[in-house]
Amino acid sequence: MSELPKLPKVYAAISMPLEGMNRLRKLCQVTVHEGNQDPTRQEFLDGARGMDALIVCPKTMTVDKELLDTAGSQLKVIVTHSVGLDHIDIDLCKERGVKVGHTPDVLTTATAEQGVALLMATARRIQECIRAVKDGVWGTVWDNAMWLAGKEIAGSVIGIVGLGRIGLAIAKRLAAFDVSKILYTGRNLRPESADPIGAEFVTFDQLLEQSDFVVVACSVNDSNKGLFDEAAFKKMKNTAILVNISRGVVVDQDALYNALKSGEIGAAGLDVTTPEPLPTSSPLLTLPNCLVTPHIATCTVTTRNAMCELIVDNILAGLEGRSLKTPAFLY
Amino acid sequence: MSSASAPKVFVSRRVPEKAKALITSQCNAILWEKDEPPPRDEYLKIISGIDGLFCLLTDKIDAELLDAAGPNLRVVSTMSVGYDHVDVKECAKRNIAVGYTPGILTKATAELTVALLLATTRRLKEGIRAVENGEWGTWKPMWLCGQGLDGATVGVVGLGRIGYTVAQCLNPFGVARFLYTGYRRPDAEEELKAEFADLDKLYSESDFVIACCALTPETAGMFNADAFKKMKKTAVFVNSSRGGVVNQDDLFVALESGEIGAAGLDVTIPEPLPTDSPLLGLNNCVVLPHIGSATHDTREAMAVLAAQNLIAGLKGDKMPSQIDD
Numbered sequence: 001m002s003e004l005p006k007l008p009k010v011y012a013a014i015s016m017p018l019e020g021m022n023r024l025r026k027l028c029q030v031t032v033h034e035g036n037q038d039p040t041r042q043e044f045l046d047g048a049r050g051m052d053a054l055i056v057c058p059k060t061m062t063v064d065k066e067l068l069d070t071a072g073s074q075l076k077v078i079v080t081h082s083v084g085l086d087h088i089d090i091d092l093c094k095e096r097g098v099k100v101g102h103t104p105d106v107l108t109t110a111t112a113e114q115g116v117a118l119l120m121a122t123a124r125r126i127q128e129c130i131r132a133v134k135d136g137v138w139g140t141v142w143d144n145a146m147w148l149a150g151k152e153i154a155g156s157v158i159g160i161v162g163l164g165r166i167g168l169a170i171a172k173r174l175a176a177f178d179v180s181k182i183l184y185t186g187r188n189l190r191p192e193s194a195d196p197i198g199a200e201f202v203t204f205d206q207l208l209e210q211s212d213f214v215v216v217a218c219s220v221n222d223s224n225k226g227l228f229d230e231a232a233f234k235k236m237k238n239t240a241i242l243v244n245i246s247r248g249v250v251v252d253q254d255a256l257y258n259a260l261k262s263g264e265i266g267a268a269g270l271d272v273t274t275p276e277p278l279p280t281s282s283p284l285l286t287l288p289n290c291l292v293t294p295h296i297a298t299c300t301v302t303t304r305n306a307m308c309e310l311i312v313d314n315i316l317a318g319l320e321g322r323s324l325k326t327p328a329f330l331y
Numbered sequence: 332m333s334s335a336s337a338p339k340v341f342v343s344r345r346v347p348e349k350a351k352a353l354i355t356s357q358c359n360a361i362l363w364e365k366d367e368p369p370p371r372d373e374y375l376k377i378i379s380g381i382d383g384l385f386c387l388l389t390d391k392i393d394a395e396l397l398d399a400a401g402p403n404l405r406v407v408s409t410m411s412v413g414y415d416h417v418d419v420k421e422c423a424k425r426n427i428a429v430g431y432t433p434g435i436l437t438k439a440t441a442e443l444t445v446a447l448l449l450a451t452t453r454r455l456k457e458g459i460r461a462v463e464n465g466e467w468g469t470w471k472p473m474w475l476c477g478q479g480l481d482g483a484t485v486g487v488v489g490l491g492r493i494g495y496t497v498a499q500c501l502n503p504f505g506v507a508r509f510l511y512t513g514y515r516r517p518d519a520e521e522e523l524k525a526e527f528a529d530l531d532k533l534y535s536e537s538d539f540v541i542a543c544c545a546l547t548p549e550t551a552g553m554f555n556a557d558a559f560k561k562m563k564k565t566a567v568f569v570n571s572s573r574g575g576v577v578n579q580d581d582l583f584v585a586l587e588s589g590e591i592g593a594a595g596l597d598v599t600i601p602e603p604l605p606t607d608s609p610l611l612g613l614n615n616c617v618v619l620p621h622i623g624s625a626t627h628d629t630r631e632a633m634a635v636l637a638a639q640n641l642i643a644g645l646k647g648d649k650m651p652s653q654i655d656d
Contacts, residue, residue: 110479110481117453124626130456130619133604133606133620139620142368145344145633147625148622151626152628152629154438155628178438277462278462280465292462293459294462294466296454300479301478304472
């Protein structure tokens with residue numbers, strides 16, 4: 001590793017594992033956002049001013065013209081604690097010579113696992129079950145052997161929207177449950193991923209019509225914001241379960257509420273919402289068939305440590321003028 | 332059908348239509364129509380003189396009950412795979428055939444076991460609660476971080492139908508190694524590279540300990556303070572078999588003190604678990620109300636099979652699924 005001329009300044013808008021950051025602290029002047037809440041927009045801008053490197057994550061930390069102007073032309077590298085890049089103006093960063101890194105691959109397993117955890121928790125009504133135990137309802141309802149009866153994965157049709165790394169990892173896990181079919185849709189056919197697991201490419205509409213479980217694992221772009229709207233929910237089976245681990249913006253939340261309330265679809269499990277955090281007053285939280293987790297897809301100890309390592313690697317590479325380990329784009 | 336020659340049966344809970352229709356077409360059926368289970372004293376009165384009994388795992392089928400039923404009783408059909416609630420020896424003494432429902436609930440129960448494991452290890456209960464009460468919004472790097480299956484050692488205590496299916500489902504999650512105890516399964520060793528181990532080894536090396544064994548005098552209370560001490564401090568314990576295999580007081584202590592990492596239970600003692608049980612106050616304990624087989628398809632299939640067992644037994648035929656003693 002080459003010598004750095006002076007201690008470069010790094011601002012981390014999110015707190016990071018202490019041990020992982022030590023490597024960075026030895027070579028840089030690191031400021032970490034203090035406090036329990038995410039930084040406000042103003043705090044983020046103030047923190048970024050004069051920095052050589054930034055560590056961000058999707059939430060309030062939008063990287064746009066205002067942020068880049070505020071940071072200053074000395075900014076060399078931004079690394080996001082995510083694989084998603086929808087909060088970053090990539091073209092503008094390219095234009096200004098700011099390297100952008102992210103954390104693909106190291107988070108695939110944890111995220112796919114969370115996707116399946118959410119799917120199964122929704123299918124088996126875990127939220128209602130936990131409540132029934134807590135509230136003393138257990139034992140008082142029998143419902144002809146159907147009390148809290150859920151949906152089986154065996155024999156079902158799985159529809160993956162976006163067979164990328166994460167979508168494929170989810171499909172592989174669900175395949176072991178003896179599902180009847182795995183369908184997928186997206187902008188492109190992915191035979192290298194699909195063929196080994198026998199996944200079948202279909203149109204979005206076909207996927208909606210045929211699937212018992214619809215898993216949203218696509219990256220977000222202008223073409224798929226609000227993809228899951230009233231029309232989409234109408235096409236889905238009345239018993240279908242929607243699982244979203246991509247970005248909240250792919251789902252029209254009002255339309256989802258209506259679809260769940262009216263029985264247009266069966267249930268939904270969401271790890272991502274609009275906004276995040278979801279306000280406690282959100283009507284989605286009043287529905288027994290809507291399960292919301294607080295964007296915890298990457299929350300395993302090994303994954304968080306691996307993400308930290310990768311972020312530090314990328315920051316140091318960017319500061320030293322080397323190509324990033326996991327760049328968001330190539331120059 | 333209610334002719335005098337049709338056998339008299341008691342069906343101790345309401346069951347799906349298909350099963351009910353089967354039973355009533357062949358038997359003179361007394362049907363318990365309430366949602367609450369029949370109180371014991373009423374139960375004992377109702378069954379006097381019956382030929383066959385369609386029961387659930389919440390009904391204790393012991394000598395007292397068999398006495399109350401009287402000498403005509405020749406078939407007991409339980410809508411469950413577990414039969415620890417049935418005194419099979421006592422039934423055998425009295426030439427009472429006992430039917431149960433293995434096989435058809437394997438998938439639903441294995442799926443629930445996996446769902447419970449994931450919900451426990453990925454801290455879904457705490458996550459859901461954080462969303463509801465406004466805790467979401469704080470960022471700590473290890474907030475709600477759980478233990479993943481990737482690279483983990485999974486120990487299955489009792490690799491029967493359900494245990495094996497659980498292991499097969501967990502396999503693509505990146506499990507590094509499966510350990511198991513109970514009876515040898517060469518097929519599992521072949522397919523999953525599962526390693527037969529003694530309990531001590533399983534406890535000390537497993538990141539996930541899954542109880543899939545039947546409740547017998549040998550397994551009763553096996554998961555006790557001793558067992559939890561031998562497990563890793565980060566271990567996730569999952570029980571979808573019977574509450575009786577766990578010493579619940581010891582489990583509470585182990586969870587509270589950090590002797591083990593977390594526990595997911597679909598079965599408890601008693602069932603239902605009282606709302607003031609200390610287990611319900613723990614963040615690292617998930618309790619579900621015994622829903623292992625609770626899917627529409629499976630419950631209907633179980634009811635139909637139990638009805639078929641009942642009818643076959645009453646005719647003196649071999650049941651589709653009969654317990655041999």
